[in-house]
Amino acid sequence: MKRPNLVHFLAIKTDDYISVKASCTMKEWHGPAVVDLSAITPKFPIQDFRLLRSSQFSIRLIGLDENKEQVFKKTYDSDHFGNFNFKIPLYGERKNIKVFQAYEIKKTKGLHxxxxxxxxxxxxxxxxxxICDFDKTLVDTKYSSTKEVYNSLTKPLSAFPTVSHSLELFTKYIDEGFHPFILSASPHFYEDSMRDWLYQNKVFTAGIFLKDYRRIFSLLEGELTPKDLKIQGLYKLNHLLDILMMTGIPDELVLMGDNFESDPIIYLTLFKVLQKEIEPWKLWQSLKKDPAFQFNKKQNSQVLSKFYQLGSMISAREENCKVKIYIRKKANEKEISINPVLKLDRDAIELYDGIPTPVKLTETPVL
Structure with a gap:
């Protein structure tokens, strides 16, 4: 028997609204069962291949206050991939929302x-x-050959070397009160495996943003195209903007990535915008043809629209956001090669050595 199941549910409450990002799918359900805790092992990505399927859902969201009294109720429809992304303005009783109860109401008529x-x-x-990248920043994963891709699908992430310096830096900022987000170009069905790894390393509240590969092969969407399998600029910049739309402009922002792909140019683009050095749309007009991006017309209009929104949010602030960027070295490089439009600010970016910690050989899961 299959029933609707939430893959993730991220709700962020700020002074003015609650932003919700969620994803739903159909999952086999066999009823309540006794769980043998000793038999639980870390998940690996291929176990969640079911997430490549698409379906539409409707969720009814009920908000309760601290006395468990209902102060909010509304129904939302997903896109045809089962994803939800919406905001709840806070006014009146809505400001007292402490917890949400979610019900799927579309799949079986009359049943919540x-x-x-x-x-x-x-x-x-x-x-x-x-906001931290995952692959090559926290964990030294490899995807360059068929064998490496197979290993990444059939092993838990704990089987790959941890970049201990990155993890120490990441958790240090969390201990100082920074809220964590993980931004990765890995497929969306890696989420449970990634969450397992974060829990093992005592990171419990991170919001995870992954690349939804179903959009790449959808003829109707155009949000991602086959070229975006290798080019990460669109996806990462898009979701950096999404995070800021959900949280609002922060007072302090730390960005962590690596020098293997496009993290430096993406992070520096955001840095220039947040420092009010140039209007967001003007900077984007100069950068959109960079090889790290290569947007089509629809992608360009989507990102430009978000830049306009970001510009309005930044203009409403009196003080600039303090931004610090950490980039893990690829080898022994002393500086970063970057688009001259960005005029690299050497005080904003710090290169660091990230030597992966060897892992002990253990028995890998058998499919």
Whole structure:
């Protein structure tokens, strides 16, 4: 028997609204069962291949206050991939929302299927965020050959070397009150495996943003195209902007990435915008033809629209956001090669050595 199941549910509460990002899918359900905790092992990505399927859902969201009284109720429809992305303006009783209860109401007429209860992450007052890449920054994964791709699908992420310096830096900022987000170009069905790895390393509240590969092969969408399998600029810049739309402009922002792909140009683009050095749309007109991006017309219009929104949010602030960028070295490079339009600010970016920690050989899961 299959029933609707939430892959993830991320709710972020700020002073003015609650932003919700969620994804739903159909999953086999065999009823309640006794769980043998000793038999639980880390998940590996191929176990979640079911997430490549697409379906539409409707969720009814009920908001409760601290006394478990209902103060909000509304129904939302997903896109045809089962993804939800919306904001709930906070006014009146809505400001008292402490927990959400979610129900799927579309798949079986007349039946409301409980998907779970969720507490929004509160980011109010002074906002401090850290946004970190995953592959090559926190974990030294490899995808350059067929064998490496197969290994990445059939092994838990703990089987790959951890970049200990990156992890120490990441958790140091979390301990200092920065809220963590993970931004990765890995396929969307890596989420549970990634969450397992984060929990093992005592990172419990990170929002995860992955690349939805179903959009690449959708003829109707145009949001991602086959070229975006290798080019990460669109995806990462798009979701950096999405995170800021959800949280609002932070007072302090730390960006962590590596020098293997396009992280430096993406992060420096955001840095220039947040420092009010140039109007967002003007900077984008200069950068959109860079090899790291290569947008088509629809992609260009989507990102440009988000830049306009970001520009309005930045203009409403009196003080600039403090931004610090950390880039893991690819080898022994002393500087970063970057698009001259960005005029590299050497005080904003710090190169660091990230030597992967060897892993002990253990028995790998058998499919």
């Amino acid at each position: 299927i409980h998907l779970g209860s969720f507490i929004p992450i509160v980011i109010e007052g002074t906002k401090k965020l850290i």
